[in-house]
Amino acid sequence: MGAEVRVLDVEVQRRAVVELLGVLSYAELTAFDRLAEDARMAPTLAGRAALARMAAAEIAHHDRLSARLVELGVDPADAMAPFVAALDGFHDQTRAGSWLEGLVKAHVGDGLATDFYREVATFLPQPDRGLVEEVLADTGHADFAVREVRAAIAADPTQAGRLALWARRLVGEALTQSQAVIAEHDDLADLMMTGTGDLAGVGKLLQRLTAAHGVRMKALGLNP
Amino acid sequence: MGAEVRVLDVEVQRRAVVELLGVLSYAELTAFDRLAEDARMAPTLAGRAALARMAAAEIAHHDRLSARLVELGVDPADAMAPFVAALDGFHDQTRAGSWLEGLVKAHVGDGLATDFYREVATFLPQPDRGLVEEVLADTGHADFAVREVRAAIAADPTQAGRLALWARRLVGEALTQSQAVIAEHDDLADLMMTGTGDLAGVGKLLQRLTAAHGVRMKALGLNP
Numbered sequence: 001m002g003a004e005v006r007v008l009d010v011e012v013q014r015r016a017v018v019e020l021l022g023v024l025s026y027a028e029l030t031a032f033d034r035l036a037e038d039a040r041m042a043p044t045l046a047g048r049a050a051l052a053r054m055a056a057a058e059i060a061h062h063d064r065l066s067a068r069l070v071e072l073g074v075d076p077a078d079a080m081a082p083f084v085a086a087l088d089g090f091h092d093q094t095r096a097g098s099w100l101e102g103l104v105k106a107h108v109g110d111g112l113a114t115d116f117y118r119e120v121a122t123f124l125p126q127p128d129r130g131l132v133e134e135v136l137a138d139t140g141h142a143d144f145a146v147r148e149v150r151a152a153i154a155a156d157p158t159q160a161g162r163l164a165l166w167a168r169r170l171v172g173e174a175l176t177q178s179q180a181v182i183a184e185h186d187d188l189a190d191l192m193m194t195g196t197g198d199l200a201g202v203g204k205l206l207q208r209l210t211a212a213h214g215v216r217m218k219a220l221g222l223n224p
Numbered sequence: 225m226g227a228e229v230r231v232l233d234v235e236v237q238r239r240a241v242v243e244l245l246g247v248l249s250y251a252e253l254t255a256f257d258r259l260a261e262d263a264r265m266a267p268t269l270a271g272r273a274a275l276a277r278m279a280a281a282e283i284a285h286h287d288r289l290s291a292r293l294v295e296l297g298v299d300p301a302d303a304m305a306p307f308v309a310a311l312d313g314f315h316d317q318t319r320a321g322s323w324l325e326g327l328v329k330a331h332v333g334d335g336l337a338t339d340f341y342r343e344v345a346t347f348l349p350q351p352d353r354g355l356v357e358e359v360l361a362d363t364g365h366a367d368f369a370v371r372e373v374r375a376a377i378a379a380d381p382t383q384a385g386r387l388a389l390w391a392r393r394l395v396g397e398a399l400t401q402s403q404a405v406i407a408e409h410d411d412l413a414d415l416m417m418t419g420t421g422d423l424a425g426v427g428k429l430l431q432r433l434t435a436a437h438g439v440r441m442k443a444l445g446l447n448p
Binding site (some may be wrong): 026029032033036037039040044045046048049052053055056059060062063066076077080081084 | 250253256257260261263264268269270272273276277279280283284286287290300301304305308
């Protein structure tokens with residue numbers, strides 16, 4: 001392969017943009033659902049309100065993405081539909097069983113997804129690159145989750161091992177589902193291969209994702 | 225009794241304001257929960273996003289009320305706590321069993337609650353009166369629920385009777401719970417008696433609530 005520079009066909013690029021906005025739009029909708037569900041496990045009213053607030057932020061992002069899809073002449077529901085099964089599958093396989101599992105999922109799972117989408121966004125033309133980067137801005141998960149999880153581990157250090165295992169399961173499931181999504185969407189796969197350049201580029205992308213994941217795990221007080 | 229004019233003690237009024245902001249703040253949090261739950265019953269992705277959007281609006285209102293409580297030197301969780309049992313009781317007793325029941329509950333139940341809180345708000349001093357009126361502004365429920373429910377009844381007229389019965393159950397349960405709330409909160413009860421003037425004033429308030437409820441039921445295509 002080497003340094004062969006590929007340029008995406010305009011129509012392929014347009015379809016890839018629609019696919020990325022579609023998957024992100026549905027991801028925000030499921031994030032809303034899951035955060036709303038996990039909010040009910042909160043041990044305090046303040047924690048419950050905090051998670052509900054994060055859920056609301058996801059919907060604001062969903063709306064921005066949907067509005068852009070409409071601008072591109074695409075029905076948001078049509079753009080989301082191809083990704084419903086994979087994303088629902090991920091959430092069904094990784095339903096949080098406790099308040100802490102929910103927080104780890106919100107921080108570690110969403111963090112990984114966010115990093116991945118942000119990498120893909122750099123391959124997009126404007127204004128979509130800017131829009132994706134904007135809706136991926138932290139909605140306040142990070143600080144809140146880190147504070148709560150660290151406090152829980154400080155109070156009961158045996159939690160750390162269990163939660164680290166849970167985080168590893170999340171990552172495994174996320175990889176399985178994202179491979180399936182990319183394999184089924186040629187334009188998105190094309191966009192990524194063109195953007196990364198070659199397989200070595202894909203490898204570097206995965207290294208960056210893994211490094212950032214490790215930083216997040218350590219911030220929570222968990223072994224990556 | 226007659227036309228005796230009563231003026232609330234400043235401290236009693238302050239406590240009544242905190243109680244009203246507390247109950248409303250928790251009402252918005254439970255409304256978020258319930259809308260988020262009902263969103264999952266939506267027959268379409270567009271309907272699901274619409275309900276999620278309404279849920280997000282409730283959280284924005286919750287935040288405004290909580291911020292005002294903090295300004296008044298009160299922990300929002302403390303202000304909400306006394307109302308958790310009554311409001312959770314209402315929602316547990318009236319869990320929507322279908323998408324349409326959820327919409328009727330959102331429109332008829334929230335409409336009634338909104339009218340009631342708005343009446344009480346007129347007895348409040350500024351800036352709290354303005355704040356309550358603002359957070360009670362329609363979050364888009366009305367049009368959406370009316371459109372969906374009317375369409376469903378047009379497609380299957382037998383739905384109308386069942387949904388009207390459901391709405392009557394909601395109103396009965398709401399009356400039971402709100403009487404319990406007022407009976408347990410002397411300052412709120414004092415505020416209402418002072419505001420309405422006397423029992424005749426309470427009677428007129430109930431008449432206004434009933435009339436507005438009838439208008440909402442008819443808009444949905446249901447017999448009040």
